Amino acid sequence: MGNRVIKMSTLYLTEQGSILHKTQRRLVIIKNKKIIQEIPIFKIDRILIFGNIQISTQALSFILDSGIICSFFSSQGKFKGSLRPVESGNVFLRIAQYERYLDKEFRVEISKTIVYAKINNEIKFLENYSKTNFKEIIEELKKNINNLKDKNSISSIMGIEGHSTSLYFKGLSLILKNKFLFEKREYHPPKDPANALLSFGYSLITNEIFSLLSGIGFDPYIGFFHELTYNRPSLALDIVEEFRTPVVDKMIVTLINKNIIKEEDFQREENSIYLNNIAKKAFLTHYEKRIQNYREIIKVQCHKLMDSVLNKKIYEPYLED
Amino acid sequence: MGNRVIKMSTLYLTEQGSILHKTQRRLVIIKNKKIIQEIPIFKIDRILIFGNIQISTQALSFILDSGIICSFFSSQGKFKGSLRPVESGNVFLRIAQYERYLDKEFRVEISKTIVYAKINNEIKFLENYSKTNFKEIIEELKKNINNLKDKNSISSIMGIEGHSTSLYFKGLSLILKNKFLFEKREYHPPKDPANALLSFGYSLITNEIFSLLSGIGFDPYIGFFHELTYNRPSLALDIVEEFRTPVVDKMIVTLINKNIIKEEDFQREENSIYLNNIAKKAFLTHYEKRIQNYREIIKVQCHKLMDSVLNKKIYEPYLED
Numbered sequence: 196m197g198n199r200v201i202k203m204s205t206l207y208l209t210e211q212g213s214i215l216h217k218t219q220r221r222l223v224i225i226k227n228k229k230i231i232q233e234i235p236i237f238k239i240d241r242i243l244i245f246g247n248i249q250i251s252t253q254a255l256s257f258i259l260d261s262g263i264i265c266s267f268f269s270s271q272g273k274f275k276g277s278l279r280p281v282e283s284g285n286v287f288l289r290i291a292q293y294e295r296y297l298d299k300e301f302r303v304e305i306s307k308t309i310v311y312a313k314i315n316n317e318i319k320f321l322e323n324y325s326k327t328n329f330k331e332i333i334e335e336l337k338k339n340i341n342n343l344k345d346k347n348s349i350s351s352i353m354g355i356e357g358h359s360t361s362l363y364f365k366g367l368s369l370i371l372k373n374k375f376l377f378e379k380r381e382y383h384p385p386k387d388p389a390n391a392l393l394s395f396g397y398s399l400i401t402n403e404i405f406s407l408l409s410g411i412g413f414d415p416y417i418g419f420f421h422e423l424t425y426n427r428p429s430l431a432l433d434i435v436e437e438f439r440t441p442v443v444d445k446m447i448v449t450l451i452n453k454n455i456i457k458e459e460d461f462q463r464e465e466n467s468i469y470l471n472n473i474a475k476k477a478f479l480t481h482y483e484k485r486i487q488n489y490r491e492i493i494k495v496q497c498h499k500l501m502d503s504v505l506n507k508k509i510y511e512p513y514l515e516d
Numbered sequence: 517m518g519n520r521v522i523k524m525s526t527l528y529l530t531e532q533g534s535i536l537h538k539t540q541r542r543l544v545i546i547k548n549k550k551i552i553q554e555i556p557i558f559k560i561d562r563i564l565i566f567g568n569i570q571i572s573t574q575a576l577s578f579i580l581d582s583g584i585i586c587s588f589f590s591s592q593g594k595f596k597g598s599l600r601p602v603e604s605g606n607v608f609l610r611i612a613q614y615e616r617y618l619d620k621e622f623r624v625e626i627s628k629t630i631v632y633a634k635i636n637n638e639i640k641f642l643e644n645y646s647k648t649n650f651k652e653i654i655e656e657l658k659k660n661i662n663n664l665k666d667k668n669s670i671s672s673i674m675g676i677e678g679h680s681t682s683l684y685f686k687g688l689s690l691i692l693k694n695k696f697l698f699e700k701r702e703y704h705p706p707k708d709p710a711n712a713l714l715s716f717g718y719s720l721i722t723n724e725i726f727s728l729l730s731g732i733g734f735d736p737y738i739g740f741f742h743e744l745t746y747n748r749p750s751l752a753l754d755i756v757e758e759f760r761t762p763v764v765d766k767m768i769v770t771l772i773n774k775n776i777i778k779e780e781d782f783q784r785e786e787n788s789i790y791l792n793n794i795a796k797k798a799f800l801t802h803y804e805k806r807i808q809n810y811r812e813i814i815k816v817q818c819h820k821l822m823d824s825v826l827n828k829k830i831y832e833p834y835l836e837d
Binding site for chain 1: 565567568569570571572573574576577580581588590596597598599600601606607608610611614615617735737738744745746750
């Protein structure tokens with residue numbers, strides 16, 4: 196336990212009915228009048244609260260004073276909102292961000308870079324598996340990477356990205372155990388267990404990147420590759436692209452193929468499907484373990500993006516070997 | 517009580533040690549296991565919490581789901597942060613806001629308008645009093661309004677604004693009872709009771725406008741008249757200018773001159789001065805009464821600003837008769 200606490204920078208609260216308190220410089224989690232966890236505040240970067248967990252005003256005030264963003268999710272993992280300290284006033288970064296947004300050339304360049312990295316990371320992942328029917332998919336993906344070079348509009352880059360994604364998920368479905376019946380990526384709401392896990396994982400990493408970008412002072416709604424739409428955190432989604440496969444997809448293959456999460460861990464509700472509470476904890480534990488190896492890398496990418504936006508430096512994406 | 521609840525759109529929680537709960541579609545405030553207030557959620561636009569008040573997760577989740585911004589203040593009235601629903605994603609407004617920010621002509625025009633309204637509202641206020649020594653001040657203020665016309669830089673407009681403000685506060689000090697020893701506007705921290713009341717009032721109205729602008733989808737840190745600085749909500753401060761005198765200053769004259777708040781209601785602490793709890797409640801009650809007459813007007817101004825930013829329409833300021 197001690198080690199886990201030392202390494203971690205995100206505190207996940209999932210224990211339904213527990214209360215988050217404050218004592219001196221520590222956060223204390225209490226359930227049925229018993230302390231179940233105690234963490235010094237300086238070890239925490241952010242707090243994620245799932246479902247019915249109380250939080251004392253002293254703790255709340257302490258969290259705000261410590262500059263920590265605390266996000267609230269439904270017990271199903273749906274992001275509901277967050278508690279934020281007087282917001283990052285790095286308004287100069289946002290001014291630069293808007294300037295870059297208006298600069299079509301900048302947008303095209305960074306979009307190519309992001310999609311290049313995304314496809315690269317998908318290929319590296321598929322190459323770990325020796326399925327013969329991948330060869331064709333990998334070849335196609337490589338062609339797509341090659342085709343990116345000549346593109347000079349966002350929509351043509353988006354076309355390549357869309358084509359690659361459907362190819363890639365065909366590959367992913369061949370890796371996943373059959374009984375999970377994953378055919379293609381579907382969401383809002385997810386219709387099969389694999390899609391439900393993907394959606395949950397993507398929601399976590401998007402929130403992670405959203406908070407980080409907000410904290411630095413970006414407007415997370417103004418992206419360069421993703422189109423602007425009401426309520427879509429486009430900039431977070433731009434950065435997410437590089438990390439979907441290495442962080443989320445890889446983990447989900449492990450969870451499914453090693454039977455850590457099984458078909459009976461899911462509950463169907465009307466038109467959609469959810470994880471039960473025990474499996475959700477297993478999911479979050481695996482996610483936290485996995486993200487720990489990437490959190491520093493993600494931070495570096497967000498700062499590279501800042502550098503690129505402020506100083507017009509070329510954005511170097513995260514590429515898996 | 518009933519009437520007060522029906523009219524109000526802001527819920528102030530100041531009762532130390534109370535708890536905010538939820539039952540069905542209502543928020544319930546409980547202290548010592550007794551219900552002290554019950555309000556249907558649809559009557560609330562925003563919630564302001566001062567000091568040590570608990571909030572249950574069900575209430576918190578309910579507030580987020582209802583799209584209500586909940587702001588936290590220290591018991592002294594210092595803004596600490598806020599709980600926000602998945603933020604207003606009106607990213608198109610922010611794009612336009614940024615374009616207007618780069619448009620120097622737009623900035624100069626709107627700054628003149630804002631300062632014109634501010635001085636106008638100061639004059640209208642002073643004219644209610646028949647002090648002979650005002651004549652000169654009012655004449656000077658009118659000259660300043662006149663001088664605004666030819667200005668074509670923000671810094672020259674700022675010069676006029678600064679000069680007017682010091683003139684105006686000289687007038688205000690003549691209206692206020694002497695024992696409050698108000699000479700000039702001072703803050704960070706305020707050094708005399710009148711300045712403490714002004715700071716508290718300005719902090720409330722700034723937060724009110726900040727939330728409104730955020731909610732509409734503005735970036736409240738990018739203003740047109742106020743200079744950009746880290747952590748300064750410049751756009752909120754732009755709009756505040758029109759309302760300082762009618763909302764806050766007028767109220768403070770009433771509170772002081774009618775002896776509603778007296779010198780003994782203040783506590784000195786090191787280098788600064790604070791209101792005690794009872795006087796703070798009186799202050800908030802008066803503020804709420806006063807702001808109710810202006811809340812609609814402030815909303816209209818924020819929407820006029822949106823219209824001006826999106827459609828380049830001329831911004832019409834709020835002018836007191």
